[in-house]
Amino acid sequence: MENILVAGANGTTGKQIVNLLNESQYFNPIAMVRKEEQQEQFKAKSIDTVLADLEKNVDHAFNNVDKVIFAAGSGGKKVKEVDENGAKKMIDASKNTNVRKFVMLSSMGADNPEQAEDLQEYLKAKHNADVYLKNSGLDYTIVRPGTLTNDKATDKIELQEKLNKSGEISRADVAQTLVRTLNDDISSQATFEIIKGDTLIGKALEPVAV
Template sequence: MEKILVAGATGTTGKKVINLLKDTDHYTPVAMVRNESQEKQFKDQGVETVWGDLTKDVSNTTKGIHKVIFAAGSGGKDVHNVDQEGAKRLIDASKKDRIEKFVMLSSMGADNPQGELKEYLQAKQNADQYLDISGLTFSIVRPGALNNNEGLGKIKLQHKLNEQGEIPRWDVARTLVKSLDTNVAKNQAFEILTGETNIEEAVQAFQVV
């Protein structure tokens, strides 16, 4: 069983990632937590935890971990320290412990930050670029606007979609988990929206030409 560290495990998308990993035959989730109440929440579910604060030191969080999903976010409250520098801290820890793959939850627009979300998108772009040159094997997943609708299990996926749209958090979480496969979207970024293609099929078929 591969141990998967989930940063942002207490968030809306992160919790869904944890639940999906629990239901697989070959992954074991490890939730990154910051306090005892968060720890208890996961231990009550039988989920392993590790203490780490993305705004400080996370160098201990990747020991014994095979792969990482970064699904953390500050909700616009501290984009520099969490979304950007927090991601960099975890990337550095992952390099030190030779993590096999790092899956980054980014955002559509991170390749060209502008508009009212420019500060957030710039932070995501900086984190994505840091991962790109880290030497780690990675996938960067850039969804459109997230909603809390029931997941359909079907997406539209391309390197660049050139359109706006939404996608349920469940389908984003499923895409992140499917991207853990070392050979899927290796060292590539891609965008996703709700679509017509089964998630596993779309992710497996993705190749940048």
């Protein structure tokens, strides 16, 4: 079982990621949260937790961590502190502890934030974090979904390095895509966009397999 540290575990998408990992026979989730009261929901399911704040030092969270999923977000309130600098802290700590893979939940539009009509500051922060990860020397996958919805999972997506169109996707399908990219034979040093589609997630990920 590989230990997977999930930053942003208390978020809407993060909770789904942790649950998927917990159901997996390959992965053991470590839910990284900021507040003690956020730990209870995970402890009730016997899921490992760690207290760490992305605005502070996070090095202590990396005890016996094999891989990382960064699914944290400030909700637009602290994009520089959390979405950018928080991600960079996680990347640095991953390098220092020889984490084997870093999976980044980014956003469609992060490749060209200045072209966005809104959310420019958020997309700039995501862009800077993505570039930092690409230059880190870590094995990584950067997943850039379209607009997130709370719809049920379809287990199907449309995936391209660049889709050249906008679209929606459920958080459930995003969570499943992120978890699947943890596998060693999937999407190493890859960046791609996803929206809801007609291709099974496992099949859609095959073109970016190593």
